[in-house]
Amino acid sequence: MVIPAKDEQDRIAATVRAAAEIPAADIVIVVDDGSTDRTAAVAADAGATVVGHARNRGKAAAMETGAMAVSAIESREPSRNAPRALLFIDADLEESAARVRPLIDPVLAGTADLTIAVLPPQRNPGGGRGLVVDLSRTGIERATGWTPRQPLSGQRCLTRAAFTAALPLAPGWGVETGMTIDLLRQGYRVLEVEADLHHRVTGTDWKAQLHRGRQYAGVMRALTTRGVRPSLPAQLRRGT
Numbered sequence: 186m187v188i189p190a191k192d193e194q195d196r197i198a199a200t201v202r203a204a205a206e207i208p209a210a211d212i213v214i215v216v217d218d219g220s221t222d223r224t225a226a227v228a229a230d231a232g233a234t235v236v237g238h239a240r241n242r243g244k245a246a247a248m249e250t251g252a253m254a255v256s257a258i259e260s261r262e263p264s265r266n267a268p269r270a271l272l273f274i275d276a277d278l279e280e281s282a283a284r285v286r287p288l289i290d291p292v293l294a295g296t297a298d299l300t301i302a303v304l305p306p307q308r309n310p311g312g313g314r315g316l317v318v319d320l321s322r323t324g325i326e327r328a329t330g331w332t333p334r335q336p337l338s339g340q341r342c343l344t345r346a347a348f349t350a351a352l353p354l355a356p357g358w359g360v361e362t363g364m365t366i367d368l369l370r371q372g373y374r375v376l377e378v379e380a381d382l383h384h385r386v387t388g389t390d391w392k393a394q395l396h397r398g399r400q401y402a403g404v405m406r407a408l409t410t411r412g413v414r415p416s417l418p419a420q421l422r423r424g425t
């Protein structure tokens with residue numbers, strides 16, 4: 186399991202402890218992506234193997250660093266599990282991280298190469314208008330013909346072969362959109378699965394809107410660098 190984390194000191198311990206309960210997850214790595222708080226120390230205390238970036242480099246870079254750490258461990262300790270499948274989860278899932286099993290089973294059973302979690306309605310409503318989600322969903326649809334329910338979901342399990350085929354990952358917040366397109370285009374089997382996971386939703390204040398702006402830019406870049414023409418926002422499409 187690889188958990189990218191930036192300034193997650195209040196949530197990371199619960200997430201790591203829940204992750205450690207999953208029998209299939211024999212390695213739990215937290216990638217501290219240049220946090221300015223105690224994320225790294227708290228994660229290590231909770232039992233994770235912690236690696237990190239001296240400076241913030243974004244979620245996609247943290248995912249690549251986490252996968253490299255898994256490879257480093259495997260090269261030191263040859264095991265019949267290697268090369269392991271990778272399960273990426275966000276640091277803010279807390280106790281719900283124990284319920285990722287629906288993501289793992291199809292990959293280990295060989296019926297999917299990449300699983301993506303579909304989350305239930307969250308306890309607190311988010312503040313978004315669906316702009317980023319729509320850009321990503323319609324972009325994936327235009328690129329591949331497949332329409333994802335939750336295109337931005339970062340809770341993902343994939344075989345090592347699929348992960349390698351997705352490299353280099355689309356930078357920053359474009360990572361999920363880019364990965365889905367790249368793997369589908371190469372013929373990998375992608376499956377959305379429902380999982381009872383809960384995370385901190387993005388709100389409505391200026392920081393949240395800035396975050397959405399960065400997400401939008403990341404998704405847009407992932408699409409344009411893949412030759413996908415982004416669609417107009419849904420609000421405008423309806424009028425056309």
Ligand SMILES: O=c1ccn([C@@H]2O[C@H](COP(=O)(O)OP(=O)(O)O[C@H]3O[C@H](CO)[C@@H](O)[C@H](O)[C@H]3O)[C@@H](O)[C@H]2O)c(=O)[nH]1
Pocket residue numbers: 188189190191192193218241242243244247274275276277337338339340358361384385386387400
């Ligand atoms: O520079 C950063 C910023 C965030 N994170 C971590 O990335 C994860 C997701 O970040 P979060 O702030 O929770 O973003 P959300 O907007 O809630 O994320 C949604 O949308 C993202 C794509 O835009 C996906 O990556 C997430 O899985 C999905 O929950 C968390 O573990 C963060 O700690 C980093 O590693 N580096």
Ligand SMILES: O=C(O)[C@H](O)COP(=O)(O)O
Pocket residue numbers: 311312313314315316317318319386387396397400
């Ligand atoms: O709140 C969210 O779901 C994400 O930040 C994406 O925002 P959106 O509502 O603009 O798609």
